[in-house]
Amino acid sequence: MARNVIRSVKGTRDYYPEEMGLRVWLYQKMRQVSESFGYSEYEGPILETFELYAAKSSEEIVEKQSYVFEDRGGEKLTLRPELTPTLARMVAARQPQLTFPLRWWSFGPFWRYERPQKGRTREFFQWNIDMLGDDSPEADAELVAIAATFLKAVGLKPDEVQILVNNRKLMDARLAAFGIAPDKRPEVFNLIDRRDKMSAEDWQAYARELGLNGQQIADITALISDQDLWQQSDELVRMFAALKAYGIDEYVSFAPHIIRGLVYYTGTVFEAWDTRGEYRAIFGGGRYDNLVGDVGGDPVGGVGFAVGDLIIGLLLQELERLPVFGATPAPVFFTLFDQALLSASLTLANRLRQEGLAVTSQLQPEKLGKQFKYADRIGARIALVLGPDEDRDATIAVKDLKTGEQETIPQAQLIEKLRTLI
RNA sequence: GUGGAUGUAGCUCAAUGGCAGAGCGCCGCACUGUGGAUGCGGUGGUUGAGGGUUCGAUCCCCUUCAUCCACCCCA
Numbered sequence: 001m002a003r004n005v006i007r008s009v010k011g012t013r014d015y016y017p018e019e020m021g022l023r024v025w026l027y028q029k030m031r032q033v034s035e036s037f038g039y040s041e042y043e044g045p046i047l048e049t050f051e052l053y054a055a056k057s058s059e060e061i062v063e064k065q066s067y068v069f070e071d072r073g074g075e076k077l078t079l080r081p082e083l084t085p086t087l088a089r090m091v092a093a094r095q096p097q098l099t100f101p102l103r104w105w106s107f108g109p110f111w112r113y114e115r116p117q118k119g120r121t122r123e124f125f126q127w128n129i130d131m132l133g134d135d136s137p138e139a140d141a142e143l144v145a146i147a148a149t150f151l152k153a154v155g156l157k158p159d160e161v162q163i164l165v166n167n168r169k170l171m172d173a174r175l176a177a178f179g180i181a182p183d184k185r186p187e188v189f190n191l192i193d194r195r196d197k198m199s200a201e202d203w204q205a206y207a208r209e210l211g212l213n214g215q216q217i218a219d220i221t222a223l224i225s226d227q228d229l230w231q232q233s234d235e236l237v238r239m240f241a242a243l244k245a246y247g248i249d250e251y252v253s254f255a256p257h258i259i260r261g262l263v264y265y266t267g268t269v270f271e272a273w274d275t276r277g278e279y280r281a282i283f284g285g286g287r288y289d290n291l292v293g294d295v296g297g298d299p300v301g302g303v304g305f306a307v308g309d310l311i312i313g314l315l316l317q318e319l320e321r322l323p324v325f326g327a328t329p330a331p332v333f334f335t336l337f338d339q340a341l342l343s344a345s346l347t348l349a350n351r352l353r354q355e356g357l358a359v360t361s362q363l364q365p366e367k368l369g370k371q372f373k374y375a376d377r378i379g380a381r382i383a384l385v386l387g388p389d390e391d392r393d394a395t396i397a398v399k400d401l402k403t404g405e406q407e408t409i410p411q412a413q414l415i416e417k418l419r420t421l422i
Numbered sequence: 423g424u425g426g427a428u429g430u431a432g433c434u435c436a437a438u439g440g441c442a443g444a445g446c447g448c449c450g451c452a453c454u455g456u457g458g459a460u461g462c463g464g465u466g467g468u469u470g471a472g473g474g475u476u477c478g479a480u481c482c483c484c485u486u487c488a489u490c491c492a493c494c495c496c497a
Contacts, residue, residue, distance in 0.1 A: 007488075064423075065495065082497085110497075115423085117491060126497055261496065283497065308497025337455075372457035387455060401457065 011114070011122025021325025023125060026154075026309055027107050030127040033150045034105035037142065039129055042104045044086035046111075050076040052085045052295065065112045079111035083128040083306065084264070084291060091132055092297025100133025100300065119279060119310045130304030132292070137235045140268040140287055141242035143303050147272060147283065148248035154312070155321040161282065164255035165270040168286075170233040171223075171259065178219045184210065186263070192224055193259040223256060230254040235267060264288045268303065274315055282315065283307035327379025330358035331422050333401075335371045337387040345386050348396070348411065355415050357422075376401055382421055384414075 008014060015023060031041070053062045067079035080086060083106060091098065106128045116122060129146060131139050144163060151161050171192070175185050187210050195203060207217045223229065230236040236254065243249050260269045269286035273279075285305020293299040316322050334349040336342060342365070349361045360380060362371050368385070375383045385397040396414055399406040400421060409417055 010488085112496075114495075115493095116489090117493095120496075124497060280496070306497060311497070335456085367454070368456050369453075370457090374457085376457040383456075385455070389455090397455090399456070404457085406456080 009122075011116040013121055013123065016326075018326035022313055022322065023309060025323065025325070026125075026127075026312065029150065029153050030105070030107055030129075030307075033146060033153055034129055036149070037103065037146050039103040039105040039131075039146075041106060042090070043106050043108055044080070044083065044090060046080055046109060047077050048080050048086060048089075050078045052089060053078055053081065065114050067111050067113050081110060081112050082262075083108075083110070083126065084130070084262075084288065084302075084304065085295065087128070087130055087132075087304075088291040088295045088297070088302075091300070091302075092292050092295050095292070095297050095300070101131055101139070102133060103131050105129040119314055121310065125309040127307040127309075128304060130302050132302040133300050134303075135287075135289070135301040137238035137268070138242045140235070140303050141239045141246075143285065143305060144239070144243060144252055144270055145246040145248055147270070147285070147305055147307075148246070148251035150307070151251060151272065151282075152248065154316060156315070156319070158250040159275060160319065161251070161272055161274055161315075163252045163270055163272045164258045165230075165236070165239070165252060165268065166254070166256055166258040167230075167233050167236050167268050168259070168265055169267050170229065170236065171256070174223055174229075175220075178216050178223075180212070180216060188212070188220070189259045190261075192220065192257055193261065195224060195257050226256055227254060229256050239268065260284055260286060262286075264291050264294075266290065266301075270305065279311045279315060282311050328360060330360045331381040332357055332359040332418060333371075333375035333378070333380035333383045334359055334361045335368060335375070335383060335385050336362040336365050337368070337385065338365045341386055341388070341391060344391055348386060348414075349384075352415065352418070357415070357418060372401075382418060 013019065034041070050066075050068055053066065062081075066081045069077060071077055087104070087106075091102070107125065109123055110126050111123055113122060114120060129143070131143060144165065147163055151163075168189070171189070172185060175188055176182075180188055191203070191207055191210060194206075198206065204217065207220070212220070230240065240249070240252075240254075243252055258269055258271055260271065265286040266289040267287035269284075271284040272282040274282065283305050285303070287301065287303040289301040290299065291302065332352065334345055334352075336345050342363075346361060349359045352359045360375075360378070362374075372383060381401055383399045383401055385399070387397070390396050390408065390411075394411050395408050396411050397406055397408045398414070398417055398421070407417075
């Protein structure tokens with residue numbers, strides 16, 4: 001590069017208007033779905049104490065993948081790698097004043113210190129949505145229904161994405177029945193979670209490393225392919241029953257191998273995947289019963305999920321479900337014929353703004369050809385020309401840049417005309 | 423943290439141990455009251471950075487930085 005532009009920080013993204021368009025579009029869909037279920041928006045700080053995550057998030061996330069540093073006063077701080085601990089902290093801090101069940105959602109930046117690759121950056125955005133204070137399977141169902149409604153809202157179909165649901169209590173009980181000790185179950189959960197990521201041989205070897213005997217390995221193998229297993233869980237039976245009412249059950253299926261990595265999940269867990277399996281999980285979530293208590297509050301259970309902006313963005317882009325971003329927010333471009341008409345042009349343009357129309361004004365008198373080219377390039381839909389003739393007759397030329405049709409009309413009719421065109 | 427690849431014009435990419443190229447874009451003109459399309463003309467480079475080998479390096483070697491991809495983990 002000839003120019004030596006100072007580079008951006010590794011793993012961060014610059015949101016040029018086109019990228020910002022996608023982010024805002026997703027944000028609007030998330031808001032729309034969240035609010036339609038009665039969830040209120042909140043936000044926490046990007047910086048938290050290291051203490052908040054220690055032993056509450058997964059070890060890998062805290063120890064290896066968090067930005068941890070000391071501030072000038074020597075306090076150990078973390079750039080938040082996830083939101084749920086912040087939520088638990090905020091709820092614990094004001095627990096007596098809050099009305100439960102509470103329904104909250106948020107969309108903001110998160111940081112993980114990892115090697116960037118496709119669909120993964122160090123700074124990313126996440127939609128978090130949670131309900132606290134209702135421990136019922138129907139609450140779990142509501143969150144799954146919200147997730148499905150979102151997928152539908154962004155134009156994804158059930159044959160393209162699936163929400164896979166499981167329940168840790170169910171799995172825990174089954175492992176107990178196989179004679180697997182409680183302290184070994186987290187490792188076995190991890191084993192199950194990785195079934196799809198390893199070859200059958202490696203998986204078997206890993207299972208033996210954990211000290212499982214042949215019978216237990218066979219039991220687990222049978223367990224995670226048992227599609228009817230959910231019927232043994234009252235919670236899942238009630239949850240699936242509730243889900244039917246939302247009309248989104250084609251987006252949801254039972255999947256006994258879904259466990260999830262985060263240690264704080266205690267009951268229902270779920271993930272959404274593209275059905276071709278090309279990408280990582282689109283989102284993940286579940287029920288956590290101890291988190292608020294763990295940060296010093298009175299025990300109150302919660303259920304929620306988090307959607308990163310990257311995978312869903314890649315998927316939507318690939319399936320061509322995204323609108324075109326990057327056009328000017330102003331559909332109307334007001335040209336400037338010459339210096340003598342500057343004042344008249346600016347005045348008229350501003351009158352349009354006062355009527356609620358978004359208008360870009362040309363400020364320097366360049367050739368009209370250049371002005372039209374500029375208007376076309378920024379994505380304006382209408383160009384207005386106020387030349388000497390129009391100024392004398394109190395008219396204005398209105399050109400539709402898409403059709404190329406142009407009409408000269410009295411200025412008094414301009415607003416009405418623009419409203420029909422836009 | 424581990425492994426693999428790639429850095430050449432604004433963008434996408436060629437090329438050869440011996441003058442650095444194309445397409446697109448951009449600018450101008452045809453068209454001084456009208457964009458997209460077309461034609462013609464023009465602008466384009468410390469070949470990521472540093473060092474080595476060589477008469478000569480964009481090419482070969484070393485170092486470094488950056489980016490991308492996979493693993494790990496996860497949104």
